[in-house]
Amino acid sequence: MRVTQIVMGMPVTIDVLIEAAVAEDLLRLGFDYFHHVDAVFSTYKSDSEISRLNRGEIKAEDCSNEVREVLAKCAEMKSYCDGYFDIVHNGQIDPSGLVKGWAIWNAAEILNQAGVQNYLIEAGGDMQIKGRNSQGELWRVGIRHPIEHSRLAKRLQLTNCAVATSGTYERGQHIYNPKSGQAISGLLSLSAVGPSIYEVDVLTTAAFAMGRAGLSWLKQQGLEAFMITQELETFATAGWKALEIPHQNEKSSV
Amino acid sequence: MKKTVTILLATLGIISLLAVIRYKPDSPNTATVPDPSSSDSSTLSPNQTATNSTGNTNSSPSASYKDGSFSGDTAETEYGPVQVTAVISGGKISGVKFLQLPSDRGHSIEVSNFSAPQLRQEALQAQSANVDIVSGATQTTYGFQRSLQSALDQARA
Numbered sequence: 001m002r003v004t005q006i007v008m009g010m011p012v013t014i015d016v017l018i019e020a021a022v023a024e025d026l027l028r029l030g031f032d033y034f035h036h037v038d039a040v041f042s043t044y045k046s047d048s049e050i051s052r053l054n055r056g057e058i059k060a061e062d063c064s065n066e067v068r069e070v071l072a073k074c075a076e077m078k079s080y081c082d083g084y085f086d087i088v089h090n091g092q093i094d095p096s097g098l099v100k101g102w103a104i105w106n107a108a109e110i111l112n113q114a115g116v117q118n119y120l121i122e123a124g125g126d127m128q129i130k131g132r133n134s135q136g137e138l139w140r141v142g143i144r145h146p147i148e149h150s151r152l153a154k155r156l157q158l159t160n161c162a163v164a165t166s167g168t169y170e171r172g173q174h175i176y177n178p179k180s181g182q183a184i185s186g187l188l189s190l191s192a193v194g195p196s197i198y199e200v201d202v203l204t205t206a207a208f209a210m211g212r213a214g215l216s217w218l219k220q221q222g223l224e225a226f227m228i229t230q231e232l233e234t235f236a237t238a239g240w241k242a243l244e245i246p247h248q249n250e251k252s253s254v
Numbered sequence: 255m256k257k258t259v260t261i262l263l264a265t266l267g268i269i270s271l272l273a274v275i276r277y278k279p280d281s282p283n284t285a286t287v288p289d290p291s292s293s294d295s296s297t298l299s300p301n302q303t304a305t306n307s308t309g310n311t312n313s314s315p316s317a318s319y320k321d322g323s324f325s326g327d328t329a330e331t332e333y334g335p336v337q338v339t340a341v342i343s344g345g346k347i348s349g350v351k352f353l354q355l356p357s358d359r360g361h362s363i364e365v366s367n368f369s370a371p372q373l374r375q376e377a378l379q380a381q382s383a384n385v386d387i388v389s390g391a392t393q394t395t396y397g398f399q400r401s402l403q404s405a406l407d408q409a410r411a
Contacts, residue, residue, distance in 0.1 A: 013387065125390045133386050142383055144390025147347055149399060151380040152388065165389040188350065191389060231349040232378045247381070 002120075003027050007034040008042060008100070010124035016111065017118035017134060026114055030107045030121065037103040040066060043094050054092045074098050081206035101164065101201025104128050108197070126164040128197040140245065146188040146228055153189070153234070154226060155245040162197035166190045166208035186230040190214055193243060194223040319345050319409040325353065326405030329397035338401040342409050350402065 001023035002015035014030045016023045042048045049067050052058050060071060074087045074095050087095045104121050108128040111119050118131030120139060129139045138159050142152035146167060156163070167189040190208045194200040203221050207214030215235055218225040224239040319342040328337045337353040 015386075120387055122387050122389075125388070127387060127389065129387075139387070140385040142381075142385040142388040142390075144388050145378075145380050146390075147350075147402070148380045150383065152383050152385065153378060153380070155381055155385055163389045167390060189390065228378055230351060232347065233375060234378050235375050247379070 001027060003031070005031055005034075007031065008038045008096075008103075008123065009044060012123040013120065014107070014122075015120040015134075016116055017131070018116055026111060026116065029110055029114075033107050033110060034103060034123070037099060037106075040064065041070070041095060041099045043092070043096065050093065050095065070095050070099060070102060073102070077202050077206070081203070084209045085202055085206035097205045098198075098202050100124060101126055101162075101197045101199075104162075104201075105196060105198040126162070126197055126201050128162045129158070130160055132159065143189070143191050143226065147232070153228060154191075156193070156243045157245050158193065158243050161193055161195055162200040163191065163193050164197060164200045164204045165192075166204045187211055187214065187227055188230055188232075189228040190218075190225065191227075192218050192223040192225040193240070194221075319347065319406065321345065322409070323351075324405045324409040326401035326403065326408070329401040336397045336401055338398060338405055340402060340405040340409055347406075 001018070001020055002013065004011050004013040006012070012031070012034050014027055016026055018026065038048075039045065040048055041050050043050055043054070045051060049058070049063055053060060053063060053067070060068065063071070071093075074085075074093075077085045077098060078087070085097065087093050087097065100123055104123050104126060105128060107121050108119070108130070111121070111130075116130075118133070120129045120133075121127060125144070127141070129141070133139050138157040141156045141158065141163050143154040143156070143165060144167075145151045145153045187208060190204055192200050192204045192207070194203075199221075200223060203218060203223065204225075207218045207225070210217055212227070212229065212235075215225050215227045215237065219237045224237045224243065226234065226236045226240050228234050319340075321342050321344070323339050323341050325337060325339045328335045330336075339351040339353060340347055341349040341351065
């Protein structure tokens with residue numbers, strides 16, 4: 001059973017391949033969790049903990065366990081990514097770059113604990129997938145074309161992993177380097193595949209800010225990745241090709 | 255990385271009641287929001303509707319552009335104004351550039367070096383969207399797309 005709701009300002013899709021009566025309960029749990037995360041972390045909700053933190057109404061040490069955990073992870077990731085992942089913008093914190101993957105991962109854990117063997121959880125273009133799709137095959141994941149927005153740049157078949165994409169066309173995406181404040185060098189889109197959406201999401205966000213160097217940096221992190229530059233050149237890591245569905249006749253060059 | 259168990263504790267009580275789960279593959283039910291991957295035409299801008307269809311070999315939706323550089327309208331984003339320039343060569347889009355970048359202090363754009371040996375390069379291609387799900391931007395009208403579309407409108411032959 002597949003349901004999409006708008007949460008955290010983006011479409012969130014959960015697809016569980018399980019009998020309908022059980023699926024409804026699990027979907028409700030999953031979406032309730034995303035709504036909860038939105039209520040706590042949204043910078044668009046004036047009464048969220050993050051908004052109150054940004055207004056100085058509460059201190060970080062007085063925040064809930066969840067918020068303190070996320071803030072600690074953001075600091076850890078900023079250090080790990082050498083400053084290329086940074087949640088501070090204009091003196092305010094916006095942890096959405098980490099929260100999205102973290103929330104998907106936690107929702108996936110809810111389904112894992114319930115014993116679901118086949119599922120897809122996607123939020124704003126990032127996802128964690130497991131098992132098989134409704135046809136009993138590997139999940140088919142497209143990478144959105146940055147120019148022809150209703151078509152795909154790549155099609156993958158894979159499972160038991162996470163896929164994330166950062167792009168200049170994406171809402172809220174940095175198009176400048178958080179370290180230097182200068183324009184990011186020439187990427188339109190950067191996608192990565194790895195075991196856990198929590199890491200893949202943050203690392204892809206950080207890598208995008210590195211420009212062309214981001215692709216090999218992701219490879220060093222153990223991920224397979226694919227980038228599209230502003231000149232519409234594409235580069236992929238050595239293991240990315242094995243994930244692709246063979247091209248069909250209807251492809252065309254841009 | 256340490257995973258949170260705070261929320262899991264609250265829900266495991268419910269989940270423990272679902273201890274025995276037998277299932278068979280189920281066909282997807284209708285989504286409450288149209289799935290962008292299920293139809294080629296659901297999120298098209300008006301200029302693209304005529305050219306996207308599955309099974310259409312050798313289609314070149316962007317082949318009717320004039321060569322040159324065309325700057326689109328300025329679009330407002332959360333980080334400030336963005337203006338996209340479309341570079342057309344041989345009648346097709348060969349690249350995009352960004353003008354009016356937020357926090358632009360007039361410095362030249364840094365281009366980091368990267369090691370190429372393990373990286374493969376091929377031309378960017380466009381395929382129809384018959385997949386289970388799509389990774390990438392979900393909002394086609396966001397600043398970049400709006401500015402790009404106005405640039406392409408000017409480039410149309």
